[in-house]
Amino acid sequence: MATLPSTSIILDQASLDRLQARVRGRVLGPADAGYDEAHRTWNVTVQQHPAVIVLAESATDVAQAVRFAAEMGLGVAIQSTGHGVVRPADNSLLVITSRMQGVRIDAEAQTAWVEAGVKWGAVLEKTQEVGLAPLLGSSPDVGVIGYTLAGGFGWLVRKYGLAIDSVLAFEVVTADGRVRRVSATENSDLFWALRGGGGSFAVVTGMEIELYPVTTVFGGNIIYPAAHAKEVMTRYRDWIATAPEELTSSIVLMNVPPLPNMPEFLRGQSVVMVRGLYSGPIEQAEEIFRVWQDGPEPLANLMHPMPFSEVASVSNDPRDPMPSFHTGGWLNALDDATIDTLIRFGLSVNGSSPLVLTEVRHVGGAMARADRNSTAFGHRDDSLLLAMLAAAPSPEVYQLLHQYTEEFKRELAPQLADHLYLNFAEGAEARARTRDGYPPEAFERLVALKAQYDPDNLFQYAFNFPTVDRAG
Ligand SMILES: Cc1cc2nc3c(=O)[nH]c(=O)nc-3n(C[C@H](O)[C@H](O)[C@H](O)COP(=O)(O)OP(=O)(O)OC[C@H]3O[C@@H](n4cnc5c(N)ncnc54)[C@H](O)[C@@H]3O)c2cc1C
Structure with missing residues (x-):
């Protein structure tokens, strides 16, 4: 049996039975076998104690769960993979979507219908079979909905835009327990809000997305010793200034953990990496990357043609559950002083930096060309997306990482924007700074729609959109 927080809401067995009679999926209370396993998250720093869990199997299950929560005065939390928990689901009715695994591809129309529990890897696999690609991010294990609702930045962002720009329709359950279709022509205000506003407005049970003809791409990493960081970063800044939209890239400072699953030549080393993916003719890609044949000698040049089905190898994100800490922001520029600060805080010299990875992704392109008012996502003119990542095996380390990254951000302040991408913010930060995720007019409209x-x-x-009479 789980340890419950002192303020816990405990539902009696009769209430749990009443809910079970209304849904096909399993209902789990804290005393039930499987409860602890069901609410476990990919990011194991998250500890949560829902009042009740519903392993939903359909939109009807979700609708019944939402109605039950409203009757019982419970909040509704939603979880697919637990990669991006915004607020632990304490005392909630937690809807777990992982049993909703439907994926339907329409190769001719170049669209896919995906249910709420699907991870990007499953969509990638099925779409690549017919020569198409979705706008997934760096990890195939991230859930399609959580990723998309806040924006969704992947390796095709400069060519095809944000994941939200490719959504054609949602099926949702709203707070009144109704199943609704949401698109440009049905509940269009909600369609606007869901594309950027996160999970505060409805439970998404399915999503129809556009797909793109992407098969062979050119991508990977060029890895340099830390000693060349300044030169590589300066060259990177000049390189992206004229980058075509086929190229989405990043510059990465990495303190490679001394773990057996890391390549031996990198284990325990600090390195700087040029990372990227070119989706266009391979000869053009080789031409674009030729510039990296001059300059410092890399430890390894792993750029190569590959099927898009192998896109996860570009970032090689950790797959097993881990205690993850992440935060980030938008940079206005990679000027010399910013590069110096990134190196000083991002690269470890004798253990000076607790971070594993500091990455600046070069985005923009198609994302910047989309209509400003078409979605709630607002910061389309930004192009340098900063992420800082580390492992936080204990609350003390988590606290230390928080303090370190706050100081890092203060030092970056001259070029660190006052707004952020909420999917790259740590959970409590995303709630405390929800307002900073949007331009003021978009935030006010989201509050009104909430x-x-x-x-x-x-x-x-x-994400926290305060309702009229409560703080949320
Ligand atoms: C290893 C890793 C790599 C990543 N790479 C990228 C990347 O390349 N680009 C990028 O943009 N982001 C990336 N992210 C961020 C990621 O998009 C967010 O963490 C996202 O929230 C994860 O969604 P999820 O459904 O997997 O996680 P969950 O923790 O299950 O869900 C996160 C939140 O999404 C909302 N949500 C989920 N499902 C629903 C639903 N059905 N209806 C309504 N709301 C819902 C809820 O608010 C929930 O709290 C990455 C994160 C990790 C950990």
């Missing part, structure tokens, strides 16, 4: 669609703040475990 009051309209979820006046009782049922969906209170996501």
